[in-house]
Amino acid sequence: MMLNREEFDEALAVLxxxxxxxxxxxxxxxxxxxxxxxxxxxxxxxxxxANRADIGYLLDRLSRFNIMAKQRKLDLLGSLAPYKPISPPATMSACKDVLAIEWGASADLMPFVEELLPYQTRHYAATI
Known part of the structure; x- marks a missing residue:
């Protein structure tokens, strides 16, 4: 189910x-x-x-789920930091997630969170 580098880049392009x-x-x-x-x-x-805010937000939000090793999380957040707006864009946002607003994302991840929850467990990690 996981993606290699090429598939991952393609998936981000599709998103x-x-x-x-x-x-x-x-x-x-x-x-x-x-x-x-x-x-x-x-x-x-x-x-x-034009798509950096959405993808940056998505990756930032995913990194904040309590599943990643600390160093891995720091590495990922460090790679995103240069692209995160210093202050939120001055646009009206329908997003409820403060992180999405900070990034200036077009939507937030909240409608999808429940579907991701089963994959954030030690039990799931042990199966891969």
Whole structure:
């Protein structure tokens, strides 16, 4: 279910084109598992500038689930930091997630969180 580097980059491109509000839950799950259980560090510099806020937010939010090793989380957040806006964009946002607002994302991850919960357990980690 996890993605290799090429598949991961392609998945991020698809999420960019679909938008966070319309993302495929199965693709989101594969991206989440890759973020949580591999050592891949995405390069937001390769993401089109217009989509960086959405992808940056998505990766930032996924890193905050309590599943990643501390160093892995720090490495991921460090790779995102140069792209995070210093202050939130001055636009009206329908997002309820403060992190999504800080990034200026078009939507938040909240509608999908329940589907991700079963994959954040030690039991699941032991099966991979």
């Amino acid at each position: 960019c084109s679909d938008g966070l509000a319309r993302m495929d839950p199965a693709l989101l799950l594969r991206v989440a598992l890759t973020v949580w259980y591999t050592s891949l560090i995405p390069d937001l510099g390769k993401v089109p500038a």
